[in-house]
Amino acid sequence: MAGHHTLSETESAVSARLGDLDLDFEAMAVASNLFRAANAVRNHLERTVLARADLTWTAFVVLWVTWIWEPIETRQIAAEGGFSKATLSGVLTTLESRGLLERTRGKSDGRLVDVSLTPSGRRLMKRLFPDFNTEERNVTRFLSSADKQQATGFLRELIRAVEKEGTISVPPTRSA
Amino acid sequence: MAGHHTLSETESAVSARLGDLDLDFEAMAVASNLFRAANAVRNHLERTVLARADLTWTAFVVLWVTWIWEPIETRQIAAEGGFSKATLSGVLTTLESRGLLERTRGKSDGRLVDVSLTPSGRRLMKRLFPDFNTEERNVTRFLSSADKQQATGFLRELIRAVEKEGTISVPPTRSA
DNA sequence: AACTAATCGTTTGGGCCCAAATTATCCGGG
DNA sequence: CCCGGATAATTTGGGCCCAAACGATTAGTT
Numbered sequence: 001m002a003g004h005h006t007l008s009e010t011e012s013a014v015s016a017r018l019g020d021l022d023l024d025f026e027a028m029a030v031a032s033n034l035f036r037a038a039n040a041v042r043n044h045l046e047r048t049v050l051a052r053a054d055l056t057w058t059a060f061v062v063l064w065v066t067w068i069w070e071p072i073e074t075r076q077i078a079a080e081g082g083f084s085k086a087t088l089s090g091v092l093t094t095l096e097s098r099g100l101l102e103r104t105r106g107k108s109d110g111r112l113v114d115v116s117l118t119p120s121g122r123r124l125m126k127r128l129f130p131d132f133n134t135e136e137r138n139v140t141r142f143l144s145s146a147d148k149q150q151a152t153g154f155l156r157e158l159i160r161a162v163e164k165e166g167t168i169s170v171p172p173t174r175s176a
Numbered sequence: 177m178a179g180h181h182t183l184s185e186t187e188s189a190v191s192a193r194l195g196d197l198d199l200d201f202e203a204m205a206v207a208s209n210l211f212r213a214a215n216a217v218r219n220h221l222e223r224t225v226l227a228r229a230d231l232t233w234t235a236f237v238v239l240w241v242t243w244i245w246e247p248i249e250t251r252q253i254a255a256e257g258g259f260s261k262a263t264l265s266g267v268l269t270t271l272e273s274r275g276l277l278e279r280t281r282g283k284s285d286g287r288l289v290d291v292s293l294t295p296s297g298r299r300l301m302k303r304l305f306p307d308f309n310t311e312e313r314n315v316t317r318f319l320s321s322a323d324k325q326q327a328t329g330f331l332r333e334l335i336r337a338v339e340k341e342g343t344i345s346v347p348p349t350r351s352a
Numbered sequence: 353a354a355c356t357a358a359t360c361g362t363t364t365g366g367g368c369c370c371a372a373a374t375t376a377t378c379c380g381g382g
Numbered sequence: 383c384c385c386g387g388a389t390a391a392t393t394t395g396g397g398c399c400c401a402a403a404c405g406a407t408t409a410g411t412t
Contacts, residue, residue, distance in 0.1 A: 007328075013244045018305065026324040027312040029218065033331035038214035039245065039258040040338040044368090056370095058398065068189045080181075082215040087399050089362055094397075111360035111407050112374065129194065136203040148202040151330040155209035157318040162216040175307040222400090232400095250391065255372060263394055270367075280377050287377045287390035 034158070041139050048132050053124065058083065061130075063089050063117070066101055067125040071114040073106070109170060210334070215317050218226070225307050229300065234259065236308075238267050242277055243301040247290040249282070276300060 005013075005032045010032075011025050046057050055063070066072055069080075078088045092115065095101050100121035106112030119126070140148055181189075181267045186208075214332030221235050222228050231239070237257045242248055245256075268291065271277050276297035293301070318323055 010244065014305075017243065020191070021306070023306070023309050024316075026321055026328070027316040028309060029328045030316050030319070030324050032329050033335070034214050036258055037334040038210050040335050041210065043258075043370095044327065044338045047324070056397070066222070067193065068186065076298075082212055082219075085361065085399090086363080086398055086401075091400070093362095099217040106360095109360080109408070113361065125192065129190075130197070130199070130295045132218065132264070133199050133204060134209045137200040139201040139334055139337045140200075140206050142337050143330060145202055147330060147333075148206050151327070152202070152205045152209050154319060154323060154327040154330070155213040157263040157323075158213040158315055159216050161315045161318050162220045217399095232367070259372055261391065262371075262393085267366070269392095282390095283356090285378070285390080287393065 005084070030158075033039075044139065046130070047136055049128065049135050053128055055128075058087065058091055059095055060128075062088065062095060063100060063121060066115050066117055067122065067129075068133075070103075071116045074113045074115060077115060084103055095121075177259050206334075214330055216315070220315065221308070221311055225304065228307075231304075234267055235271055236304075238264065238271060239276060239297060239301055241307070242291050242293055243298065243305075246292045247280075248292075250279075250291060252287050253291060271297075 007029055012022065014025075040056055044073070044174075050057065050060055058081070062077060065077050065080045074088055074092065075085060078085045081088070088109075092101070092103060099118055100119050101115055104114050104116070105118075106114055129163060143151060190199065190204075192203075201301050218233055224238055226233065229236075234257070237255060241253050245252070249301055250264055250268065251261060254261045257264070268277070268279060272279060275294055277291055277293050278291070281297045319327060
């Protein structure tokens, strides 16, 4: 992550291509910085805290969610973590083979699968999470307490907008 | 993306596991909502605008960056897009095979590769980007203009914190 | 009981993702 | 000119990622 252009540089480059007919540059700035920030923070955490425990990002999220809410059903892990059940299946297999968690078929409903950490998994999280939080503090160190609360609020509004799905409805232009 | 717990629910669950020794819950809230939001928005855009053009997220980012700054060197695309050159190599091959862009060896320096869109690639972006921006506006519709500017500012502070790398230095606890 | 539809988790196939190893090119001595 | 170190992009190998297909279980209907 390095090559940054200023906002107005990008704006004028876009305008040169499209004649800024009806674009919302503020929305564009929010979106592009959202992905840049998430990517940068994620890569940073993967290369520092998580690398020390030999965990990928998604594996950590799965362990984290399970740690907090165990026992928890797989579909809830996927919903909480924001990835598909297909992805989760593979990651669960990986983590189970390392002895960090266990799958057990649901007793009342044979279709469901409950996930719990093993003692080893719980030890890992108890050791890892404080370090993780220290890095979270580190990457937010330029934001005041009020800023952090406000930033959290903005992010939650984005999430709400996607989930409420009140789409402005893009006319279905036909594909390539 | 569905299962949300409130902030305080999560806080007390974490405290129950760790005894909230020295945790920064505000930093935790920023980080977790950052990933949730980025993930939600990305998945949404992939399933709406990008699916209509049969493009993955990363493929779109590559096309976008190239569209704006062409001709551009591969290492700059990777830096701008926030992924590794290894990832880029594969995506470039995919997009080149679809006739959307071209690689040309640098004339002055034979190690470098310049990337440009083909006319077909430029037509695609010119058609696609307005739709993309409409969705960007859609997902930010609960934020006022001032909010969007402020949110952009906060996100850029996160990026700066990662890049400046003034790490608080987590004591290197040993691995699993 | 038997059929049907709904709802789980998993598997499959193709693409993205990164670190590390590899190949190719450049540049500066000697 | 040739050698070696530095710097490009690419390839390799293993893991994540999703939609769609699949197999298993449950629930509703008759």
